[in-house]
């Protein structure tokens with residue numbers, strides 16, 4: 548009788564799997580049982596169920612045979628038409644159909660760009676702290692990440708210039724710079740127009756791609772819109788990413804990339820699934836065409852503006868001396884610096900036992916960051932925000948003593 552050897556998949560994994568971290572952050576259903584400041588989950592009660600039912604009915608009656616069919620790799624045509632209108636109206640971006648690719652969320656847009664531009668060991672630049680999904684994406688690609696700090700005016704462009712000069716002096720070509728210029732995740736800061744222009748000038752000087760991730764720009768509570776980095780570039784080096792996750796429904800998993808026709812062609816050919824869901828695309832197209840998107844963004848802006856105020860007021864009323872935080876003009880996040888020697892991970896363990904969760908800043912750093920944390924005010928309601936911030940402040944006091 549022959550002996551059967553036992554095998555394990557572990558021996559078969561790729562280098563990419565060995566580089567990959569834990570699964571993507573968070574599960575909204577689990578967070579719903581806590582006071583959750585953890586993630587950029589949209590407010591559950593604002594999700595437009597009735598409007599999406601109506602948009603689905605109209606989309607299927609109008610176009611069902613195409614919405615339920617395989618689709619083009621560039622994405623559902625009617626949605627591309629609607630997004631070009633939205634980009635012109637809301638972002639001041641003049642683009643054509645050949646500049647646009649629909650993706651499975653902005654996450655897939657970023658993933659495709661990294662696949663297209665980056666081999667293991669390549670040098671890329673990123674703001675730090677940054678969105679935890681980008682940290683995981685660049686790590687998974689095996690990129691060497693050079694980090695650029697931010698201050699109250701956004702990306703530190705002088706640090707960017709000096710890092711670029713030293714990368715190029717060492718004979719290497721930086722592939723891209725990743726930035727979130729509006730209400731940055733996690734710091735909430737917005738990069739000024741002067742600095743956006745400087746980023747474009749540097750891209751032209753050194754020949755790298757700027758990835759402009761603009762997931763939050765429609766949710767502005769005060770101040771005026773700043774022109775996109777994309778609209779400041781005339782050499783096809785800036786790529787713009789955005790998403791329906793925060794302004795319609797994260798569950799439709801729809802995002803978009805705006806870039807040069809050549810790059811859009813390259814990214815389309817990397818879409819192994821053959822094209823983002825035509826069904827979801829048809830529903831979202833109807834949601835836009837009916838005018839519902841514009842009304843919904845206005846409602847969300849009012850809702851999140853009061854959440855923002857509730858959190859900032861609660862922070863001012865409760866936080867002990869030595870804790871510092873940002874005050875964003877839009878988006879979902881407040882970024883907190885703890886007093887010396889306090890660990891956000893230790894604090895998170897303490898508050899979680901008491902029913903409050905937040906994101907330790909280490910998730911937003913490529914290295915370090917344990918004295919920082921991110922609070923999201925999108926998911927908890929105002930009463931929960933007041934209760935949760937008072938509890939968090941007490942936990943910080945307890946850690947300090």
Ligand SMILES: Cc1ncc(COP(=O)(O)O)c(C=O)c1O
Pocket residue numbers: 587651652653654655678680727732760762789790791792797800801802
């Ligand atoms: C800056 C940023 N980019 C991208 C995403 C992901 O967007 P999507 O849900 O479209 O994949 C998020 C979500 O939290 C984000 O904060």
